Amino acid sequence: MTTQTTAPETPETPSAPSTGASPSGLFGIPAATGRALAAGAGVLTIVSTFLAWTWTSDFPGDLTVYGYPGGLQVLVLIGAAVTTLLALATYDVKGLGWLVPSGGDAAVKLAALATFATAWYTVISISVELGGVVNLEPGGYVVAVTSLAALVGALALPFERPEPDPIDPDSTGWEKFRHSLAHGWNTTKATFAAESPKPVGKLPSYAEILIIVAALALGLTVFTYGIGTEYDELFVGFLILAGFGFAALNKAGLIAHVAQITARHQNVTVFGAFIAAALFPFTQTDDQYATLGVYILIFATVALGLNIVVGLAGLLDLGYVAFLGVGAYAAALVSGSPNSPFHVHFPFWAAVIIGALASLVFGVLIGAPTLRLRGDYLAIVTLGFGEIFRITANNLDGTSGPDITNGSNGIASIPNLDILGFDFGAVHDVAGFSIGRFANYFFLMLIITAVVVLVFRRSGNSRIGRAWVAIREDETAALAMGINGFRVKLIAFAVGASLAGLAGTVQAHVTYTVTPEQYLFAGPIPPNSAFLLAAVVLGGMGTIAGPLIGAALLFLIPNKLQFLGDYQLFAFGVALILLMRFRPEGLIPNRRRQLEFHEEAEAPAVLGKTGA
Known part of the structure; x- marks a missing residue:
């Protein structure tokens, strides 16, 4: 009896050095x-x-x-x-x-x-x-x-690409077309697997x-x-x-190499990332770019909150920026602004709690009647909520409705924060460096970002986090396994809304003024709902670093491309299309999502046949 083993045919690695004289490229x-x-x-x-x-x-x-x-x-x-x-x-x-x-x-x-x-x-x-x-x-x-x-x-x-299988000359045109499509897909898979x-x-x-x-x-x-x-x-x-x-x-594989190392030292990586971020204001000679830094952190924090709703729970929310607005308005109304009808000045910790709770309440009120919907229907409802919030804030001006938000003029002259005697509006000297107003708010926002990251990590690794992922992957199967889908989705909506409201309380003090026009669905400058969703998808759904990096890019690039004028959004849209074409899983992909797009990279080798 003779046993023969046929080695599996694997695509030749394209990057193998070639020393021969035959042309290959x-x-x-x-x-x-x-x-x-x-x-x-x-x-x-x-x-x-x-x-x-x-x-x-x-x-x-x-x-x-x-x-x-x-x-x-x-x-x-x-x-x-x-x-x-x-x-x-x-x-x-x-x-x-x-x-x-x-x-x-x-x-x-x-x-x-x-x-x-x-x-x-x-x-x-x-x-x-x-x-x-x-x-x-x-x-x-x-x-x-x-x-x-x-x-x-x-x-x-x-x-290097594998040779195509021969085409049967008797095949019909449709069969030849299907063969060419199949060969193209197999070539792409083999090339990706060889380079993975x-x-x-x-x-x-x-x-x-x-x-x-x-x-x-x-x-x-x-x-x-x-x-x-x-x-x-x-x-x-x-x-x-x-x-x-x-x-x-x-x-070259360096990004994946570093990703494997950071995955083995997650705590060190997270701690080091915040230290690196804290060093950013000290690299600036004035407050000009620290201004962009604090706005990027606000945008990134809100995107990370949206990542709970979209990335973990799989709920498409197109009106998420409204929760940022709710938190900002709530904080502005109780922070001592002369335009506030309440004429109160709460300390910052109380304004933070009020802003987060107000957003949480609105999240529950909007989610309770709508979260039984799925997919596109839920997206339409959330889009409507975002527009309703903006129009309502515009009408609460004392003419079209009660005088609460001062209408299109908004809540202006919001005072700078003063926490334990530290005036955030003044310049402070730290270790020989002058830290200006926006740098002060940058450090405050960095602390809030750290809190949001902690909430995301703990909730994502918890029992409720696993339930969110189960709902996202297959809600019908999750319900069959005993998961209360409505309750789980409502918790995701409430947590995401409260985190957005938390960031909104700082935004109100940074911008001095809160107006309805700041919370549109789409516009040339973030934050708005469209850019927030793009930050989550392009950065990497279900990850921590993905929305942070995506938000930084989506805020920085439009600000720097303003010289293009009317062509700014066109150039930005082309860049997004190219990114989604060549890296659909996002810049920092979740491992499960990466496998959805590139399952062939993890496919086991086919064993050879043994015959007698």
Whole structure:
């Protein structure tokens, strides 16, 4: 009796270094030559950033200096350095293999594309703004050629795909069409599985903690640089490099590697993230960008509360910003504003409780009669509630209704907070740093964000949290298992509403004025219901970091893209479409949600057949 075992056919890893002379990528260039070209041209691109790119300082960033990169040159320098390192790592250069735990050919392509796009964007901007290519210095021509050469070399790296099954010549046109669709889907699955990150071995605890610290420091540096870009061209270049750079690191497997490490040290990661956030105001020279920081935290906290409703419980709420408004109005009415009809001034802790309770009560009142609905019907009802809240607040002006909210003028002149003698409206000196008004509110909002994160983590890991997930996955099955669906969903609605009201109490004091126009369903500037939902979906439903990062991006990018005018929302919409196309599970995906989109990445290998 003879036993033969057939090895499972697995797709060849696209990133395996190719040393042969056969062309595998574009342009007919051998893979080894392309890899050497990408690395060499990357080095030359680095050198070009130390040359002058234009003769006049009229272009922002002063790109006229030899030997000292500035402005957009720094971004091109970073992109070229990453491209060179990844190209050398895929060439099996000793000591660099850790850069590409999942293989690096796709990562080299994306890094080279990031460098090329940033360099050519700069060269074209100089030519357009200054009146032609005659305004370029030799460095501008050099960087254009070398970045293009690096991209050509990267595109010469192999595109490995499994061969298609033969088509039966007697098949009908419809069968051939179905075959082509099936082959395309199988190719996509095989390519993703081949490039998906492999589990990495554990490092010593101190080494993994150092990696977490380094990742958080890098994140703080990138965020600080992005929020502090001084002119529009620099921010657009930053977006190009950051977008393609993140994709390159993700393809290389570094993002997944760091995610595995942070998952083993969740408490250290959360604590370190808040320390990194607390350092942000100290990186600013004035209150200009701390203003964006505090608004981002307010937006992120509300998005995290919505994540309980949408991400955990699976309830589509399109009027969630109304709960933020309820908390803000409740706090404004009792915080000593001269426009308040109640003429009372409660301490902040009492205003916080009133704002959170008011939002909770409204959440229960709206949820009780509507949460028996599902899907689109629930979304329509919540959308109606958001509009009803805004219209009601607009009508409570003493003419159309009782004089409570002062109508469209809102509750104005809300005083700054004073907690235990600490005036949030004054400038304070801390360790030699001047901490202004918005920085003070930033620290307060950071504490509230920490409370919301704690509530999210504890509730998500609790019995009620598991019930939320069960309802989200299959409500019928959950009800059959004995879960009280109505009660569970009502709790999610109430908790999410109270967290939004908590953030609203701080928003009222930060903005000085609360008006109905601040709480629209959609608008060019967040927070509004549409942007809140987008922050949760794009950041990663069911996670903590996802909505925080999504909210930061969705608040920062529209503020920085205001120079586009009428095209601002168009450009922003295109960016969202591309992100959802290439990363539908979100930037920081929940593991269960990631498997829903990429089940093939975890599929076990098929065992070979044994015959006698």
